[in-house]
Amino acid sequence: MNDLFIYTASIRNILAIFGLVKTVVSGIRSTGNLHLGNYFGAIKNFLRMQEQERCFFFIADYHSLTTHPTPADLHANVRQVLVEYLACGIDPEKSTIYIQSDLPETAELYLLLNMNAYMGELERCTSFKEKIRKHPGNINAGLLTYPVLMAADILIHKADYVPVGKDQEQHLEMTRTFANRFNRMYNQEYFPEPVAYNFGTELVKIPGLDGSGKMGKSEAEGNAVMLADSPEVIRKKVMKAMTDEGPKEINQQKPEVIENLFTLMKTVSTEETVAHFDDLYNSMKMRYGDMKKQLAEDMIAFIYPIRERILELAKDDIYINKVVKKGAEKAKESAGKTVGEVREMIGFRKF
Numbered sequence: 001m002n003d004l005f006i007y008t009a010s011i012r013n014i015l016a017i018f019g020l021v022k023t024v025v026s027g028i029r030s031t032g033n034l035h036l037g038n039y040f041g042a043i044k045n046f047l048r049m050q051e052q053e054r055c056f057f058f059i060a061d062y063h064s065l066t067t068h069p070t071p072a073d074l075h076a077n078v079r080q081v082l083v084e085y086l087a088c089g090i091d092p093e094k095s096t097i098y099i100q101s102d103l104p105e106t107a108e109l110y111l112l113l114n115m116n117a118y119m120g121e122l123e124r125c126t127s128f129k130e131k132i133r134k135h136p137g138n139i140n141a142g143l144l145t146y147p148v149l150m151a152a153d154i155l156i157h158k159a160d161y162v163p164v165g166k167d168q169e170q171h172l173e174m175t176r177t178f179a180n181r182f183n184r185m186y187n188q189e190y191f192p193e194p195v196a197y198n199f200g201t202e203l204v205k206i207p208g209l210d211g212s213g214k215m216g217k218s219e220a221e222g223n224a225v226m227l228a229d230s231p232e233v234i235r236k237k238v239m240k241a242m243t244d245e246g247p248k249e250i251n252q253q254k255p256e257v258i259e260n261l262f263t264l265m266k267t268v269s270t271e272e273t274v275a276h277f278d279d280l281y282n283s284m285k286m287r288y289g290d291m292k293k294q295l296a297e298d299m300i301a302f303i304y305p306i307r308e309r310i311l312e313l314a315k316d317d318i319y320i321n322k323v324v325k326k327g328a329e330k331a332k333e334s335a336g337k338t339v340g341e342v343r344e345m346i347g348f349r350k351f
């Protein structure tokens, strides 16, 4: 991980200047182990995009401070996400992998963008409204300005594409608003308009196992299947997944909880398997227990090799430290340039 990394990264930097490759930025909060929602909503696209584009993938540890982790938990979670990134196949020789807080330039851009982010638009943000509904005792300013920090993450590398799941769509809209506002204020076409990206198709939303619409880290226990889960744990979680009393008519439309189970199956099972259970459902011969057993085994087959790599990589302090150091250096190069130019545009000049 030395020469090849520097070579690939520099070539892509040059190609990006001429618009021949796109700049890609995305991150995941360090709030616990990654789950299948993170994988199919984000990481799957990171893996495809790193083959061609100029990619920056980071661990959003500043963002995770809104929930006040202890220092020990914060550190352990950041390390775990990093290990899981690598175990999934994000390759430090192709992508720049870094920790958000290693780039204080992001915090400076956040401060600057905050000056032109308005209370009304921040309060209207769906994720903010949801957070204050769920945690009325912890409505901090970090939560309110969360989309501004996210915009800073994206704009600091002047990203074109942001591979994310459906739940981040509104944040990307806000990023474009902040970018355009900045461009207008300083009469420059400086920031590109980044888009939430899924190779031209609708952004993904992976449902949870508990009947809730979305798989998430902070949802109830048993909602999410983690990439680090053992086969036994996966079997237990899937067998407890919510279902109903079964179809009442031939070819009836599936209720949401059942549709969710099929959506999950489509991510890890073959088309034939999905078609098989679809036929059983439509002909009213469905036994959910059989479907869940199959789903659990297909999830295990998908997750097992990732889990093995997680366990292996978690032991390799030397490699992990090298990745972090190299990533911070590369990210700083790009971020330093942006912040320098932004300062200049705003009117901070050297005396």
Ligand code: TYM
Pocket: 025, 026, 027, 028, 029, 030, 037, 038, 039, 040, 041, 042, 060, 063, 149, 150, 153, 154, 162, 163, 164, 165, 166, 167, 168, 204, 205, 206, 207, 214, 215, 216
């Ligand atoms: P986070 O940490 O909640 O989720 C990380 C990524 O996983 C996706 N995701 C899902 N996709 C489909 N179905 C699901 N059930 C599911 N759950 C999570 C998310 O859409 C996301 O892509 N604010 C961000 C982190 C962030 C960021 C950024 C992302 C901070 N700065 C800049 C992109 C660019 C977040 O909380 O994601």
